[in-house]
Amino acid sequence: MRARPVGPTAVLVEVGGPAEALALAAWVREQGVPVTDVVPAAETVLLDGTDPAAAVRVLAGWSPEAPPPAGAxxxxxxxxxxxxLSFVAEHWGTSVEDAVERHGATTFVSAFCGFAPGFAYLAGLPDELAVPRLDSPRARVPAGSVALAGTWCGVYPTASPGGWRILGRTQVRLWDADRDPPALLAPGTRVRFVRA
Known part of the structure; x- marks a missing residue:
């Protein structure tokens, strides 16, 4: 873990990966560290609205071995x-039906949100099933598209450009400003995909 000040009221903490970032973000919230905002990412956690020196002292009590929380x-x-879908099945060396079964059998965890409101980067796909992005992104990916890129899975909350491999679609509303929290798949949420 490496922590460094980012301006007068923030600290950026570098960790070993998404699971550590999620675990650290949860620990900071549980410990009541005085911060305004905790923002996990793939290999960092931003602690905003805090005294950087005091935050660094508190962080000394965290262990990277702490497991991430099991969210809803x-x-x-x-x-x-x-x-x-056919490309992914071929890339995995299996049939389309088996690819669907494999995707549905995976429990993903929302590691962090970004790209667009409600877009969760879902970790959980094994390294051997990593899927390459498109060589050239699509100009428009429909809202609700369920897609893979590398070892990440994601669901596009709105229509937007994108280079991920599309497996299917859902009608689930991922972002609702009137819901608490607005993001359905907030960091820490466990996600299973089931056939509609």
Whole structure:
């Protein structure tokens, strides 16, 4: 773990990966560290609205071996008819049906949100199933598209450009400003995809 000040009221903490970032973010919240905002990412956690020196002292009490919290489980119904489903199956060396089963058997965890409001980067796909991004991103990916890139899974909350491999689609509303929290798949949420 490496912590460094980012301006007068923030600290950026570098960790070993998404699981450590999620575990550290949860620990900071549980410990009541005086911060305004805790923002996990793939290999960092930003602690904003704090005294950097005091935050660094508190962080000395955290261990990278701390497991990430087991958040609530959300099931996302999917129609598996995506234009890249056959590519993914071939890349995995299996049939389309087996690719769907493998995706549905994986419990993903929302590591962090970014790219667009409600877009969760879902960790959990094994390294051997990493899927390459498109060589050239699509100009428009429909809202609700369930897709893979590398070892990440994600669901596009709105129509936008994107280079991930589309497996299918869902009608689930990922972002609702009137909901608490607004993001359905907030960091720490466990996610299972089920056939619609």
């Amino acid at each position: 489980l959300v099931e996302v119904p999917v129609v598996y008819d995506g234009e890249d």
